[in-house]
Amino acid sequence: AQTVTQSQPEMSVQEAETVTLSCTYDTSESDYYLFWYKQPPSRQMILVIRQEAYKQQNATENRFSVNFQKAAKSFSLKISDSQLGDAAMYFCAYMDSSYKLIFGSGTRLLVRP
Amino acid sequence: GAGVSQSPSNKVTEKGKDVELRCDPISGHTALYWYRQSLGQGLEFLIYFQGNSAPDKSGLPSDRFSAERTGGSVSTLTIQRTQQEDSAVYLCASSAGTGGLGEKLFFGSGTQLSVL
Numbered sequence: 001a002q003t004v005t006q007s008q009p010e011m012s013v014q015e016a017e018t019v020t021l022s023c024t025y026d027t028s029e030s031d032y033y034l035f036w037y038k039q040p041p042s043r044q045m046i047l048v049i050r051q052e053a054y055k056q057q058n059a060t061e062n063r064f065s066v067n068f069q070k071a072a073k074s075f076s077l078k079i080s081d082s083q084l085g086d087a088a089m090y091f092c093a094y095m096d097s098s099y100k101l102i103f104g105s106g107t108r109l110l111v112r113p
Numbered sequence: 114g115a116g117v118s119q120s121p122s123n124k125v126t127e128k129g130k131d132v133e134l135r136c137d138p139i140s141g142h143t144a145l146y147w148y149r150q151s152l153g154q155g156l157e158f159l160i161y162f163q164g165n166s167a168p169d170k171s172g173l174p175s176d177r178f179s180a181e182r183t184g185g186s187v188s189t190l191t192i193q194r195t196q197q198e199d200s201a202v203y204l205c206a207s208s209a210g211t212g213g214l215g216e217k218l219f220f221g222s223g224t225q226l227s228v229l
Contacts, residue, residue: 006155033215043202045156045220052215091155095214100169101146101206104154 002027004094006104013082014112020067021077021107032096034035034068034075037087039106048090051075079109087111115139117221119205125227126195134190134224136205143210145188146218147180150202159203162188162212195228202226 003026013019025034036048051059051068058066063083067076079086092104118137126132126139138145147159158172162182177195182188190197206218224228 004155031214043204043223043225045204045206045218047217050215050217097214098169099144099163099214100158100161100172101156101218102158103148105155 002094002096002102004092004102004104006092006107008107010108010110012110012112015082015084018078018080018096019050019082019109023075023089023095024105025073025075027094027096029096032094035093036092037093039091057059082111084111117152117205117207117219119221119224121224122222123225125229127229128197129194131191132191132195132226134203136188136221138186138207139219142207143185144208145182146206147190148206150204156204197228200228202224
């Protein structure tokens with residue numbers, strides 16, 4: 001079965017600095033997508049960035065970028081120039097042809113002013 | 114509506130009672146998901162509807178849980194004979210359902226269920 005692991009329950013970053021959140025996954029599928037979702041206190045999950053497994057180029061969305069290492073089954077999220085509004089729970093997620101989005105346990109990101 | 118709407122926002126019930134949670138997906142979205150998020154945990158898949166296809170119920174934890182989707186739109190998650198371990202946030206999501214693996218899921222704000 002596919003699994004997603006986030007080994008950092010909590011991370012802290014100084015405002016304007018850079019932080020990297022880790023994620024590993026396990027699958028035998030060749031075609032899949034990986035996602036990072038943000039969950040603020042409002043509970044609503046917000047898509048931050050996504051990566052298709054077939055694309056070698058790492059996805060970027062403004063201050064957010066990923067380091068996708070397919071062979072190592074690693075998918076980390078880098079947040080540059082951290083802002084107070086980035087404070088939230090961050091979830092790594094995986095989807096294959098089953099169309100079920102499988103989530104990791106999450107990392108709480110604290111941003112220090 | 115503009116987004117995925119869930120009701121109620123909060124629900125407190127007594128152990129043994131039945132509860133119904135409602136999800137209104139984004140208009141035109143054919144795919145609909147239910148997830149459960151226990152305190153401090155990640156999201157646990159419950160069920161997935163896609164158009165007129167048979168739903169994927171593989172995540173439902175017991176036969177006390179059921180869900181239906183009427184007219185391809187609104188969905189109701191029903192929990193019978195609630196137990197204290199059912200206390201969690203229940204999140205609903207929808208997507209356009211065009212078949213692409215990387216489709217963006219749009220989530221509602223969830224229903225916080227507390228079983229006393």
